[in-house]
Amino acid sequence: MDWVEGTSGVIRFEAERRAEGNTTGLLVRGESADALRALLDGELPVPEDSGLRGAVQAVYIDPPYNTGGAFADYSDKVDHELWLGMLRERLHLLREALTASGTLWLHIDDSEMAYAKVLLDEVFGRENLVSAIVVENNPKGRQLGKFFAGSHDHLLVYARDIRTVRLEPASAEAVNPADFPKSDERGPYRLLPLRNTNKKFHPGSVPTMHYGLWADGATGRVAADPFEGAIEVFPVFGDGSSAVWRWSAALVRERADELLARVVRGRGGERLDVFQVDRLHGERKKKLRSIWSAAEVGSSDSAKAELKKVLPGRQIFATPKPEPLLRRVLEAATEPGELVLDCFAGSGTTPVVAERMGRRWIAVELSSATVDAHLLPRLEHEGARFEVWRETSLAR
Structure with a gap:
């Protein structure tokens, strides 16, 4: 899998098509590390012509969990050391992209969670841990599991700088x-x-x-x-x-x-x-708990149901994230007009929710098949205004 091996040589990105008028989003078909470097170096346009370095208010990433399985849309089985190298490289690049008040939200399951936490401590500093949130993604539990019926993922939240971080982890829905x-x-x-x-x-x-x-x-x-x-x-x-x-x-x-x-x-x-x-008044909010139930933020099943409504008759992405989950993340971490980045875009929940909430966004996805089958149709259904760029050459 190219995305874990790193790249060398000259990477070129070209516009596949350009939306008319002002754009609020950028969709990149290509390898995530290559795309992040090109964005940081100014070789790719950032929505509203701002540079990427120090400009992103929130990063949400849902990287391959390395469970050892294989899905219709991607493989999830690589050597553990390669997986660690892949994630370390991207975390360093993402940290450069964050504002001083920004946060990174990494979604992961038990397979590599402990190692991801250690990597985040290494790259961001242990003192910048905001929270390790438990997200219920399967209320019934996976009964085919070998031992316990798994029912949750983890959302590791780190600040670029805990001294200047800006978060509003409270919600009217929690009242x-x-x-x-x-x-x-x-x-x-x-x-x-x-x-x-x-x-x-x-x-x-x-x-x-x-x-x-x-x-x-x-x-x-x-x-x-x-x-x-x-x-x-x-x-x-x-x-x-x-x-x-x-x-x-x-x-x-x-x-x-x-x-x-x-x-x-x-x-x-x-x-x-x-x-x-x-x-009790209309502006009342309550601080969010560190356990997010499926009743609050949706589940794997509800996420698939959302996609079936938007894209009827199409094959559904294997592991989509529910829209209420991303809405909660972006409500806590960003304000309208701020920049959100997801370099493992998958089915496109992050850019779709960001567009709906009036945030600027950048989404990177390696698989052209995933872009064509899931990301582009969802964004077009949303009426999003965005540019599409693709990686066109790789000299090794």
């Missing part, structure tokens, strides 16, 4: 309305203790956050300063030991209308406590 059981004229809400419930934080560790608030249990009013009818309330744990507040007195003064005093019953009997009124 459960059932978590806001109370309601008033302003809508659903929940009450959160203003007391810090983590016992690592106490008057000995953060003394400035242990102070008295003034509260009226009859009206619910809370303030940082005394008022008529109020009593002073200090934060305590359930066992009666001293605690600290989550908010400073200055923040209480600024947002006192978000606090509520209520009588609670504890081990020592009734006492007055202070709560934050946490409301």
Whole structure:
């Protein structure tokens, strides 16, 4: 397989066709390392005429997993050392392409996951690991597996520089309305203790956050300063030991209308406590968990079903990625107009979702058959505006 052996000599890419007007994407038929070098050296055009070096906000790659199997669209069995060399070379090139705030997302299964993680540590630095996400891709489990019924992949996320990375790993879809059981004229809400419930934080560790608030249990009013009818309330744990507040007195003064005093019953009997009124609203988001279920991001079966709708009657790509998965990645890692890169494009889920979300994109795919059968039809169905280039010669 040429893609694991590296190349030498002169590589030339030529335009196979050019879209009319401004383009938002670039599709390259060719070997991924050759294409990345040509892009980094300015020999291939980047959408909107920007150079590639330091320009990519998010890289998503789904390289061959090296499982030892063979699929209709590609072979997945090579020597382990060759696979490592292939991936190492491309990771170095991809790191050069990333912005200082960018991230790389590598999708892999158990076959080479541990080695991929070590390679990423080597190329990006261990300190730049953002997360190792578990992605459920087969809720039923693969019953033909030799031992356990495999049901997940891994998504290894690394920052170009953890000190300057920009991510928004939160989603409105992750918010459960059932978590806001109370309601008033302003809508659903929940009450959160203003007391810090983590016992690592106490008057000995953060003394400035242990102070008295003034509260009226009859009206619910809370303030940082005394008022008529109020009593002073200090934060305590359930066992009666001293605690600290989550908010400073200055923040209480600024947002006192978000606090509520209520009588609670504890081990020592009734006492007055202070709560934050946490409301559900349209802009609400929740931090994503490190396990992504198929119900949230789709599965192998749902991805194939998506392709059947778009390309009816065609042979379906063997291992497509579901569109909700890429949408979640790009929502977390990019803003509209930013550049996304996938150099193992396969069935084209990354450029399709990037196009739909208003991101610029670059997709590289080695197999001309895969480009013709899957990538081009999907992108054309999407109405994407893109250029196509192909590798035309290789002097060894």
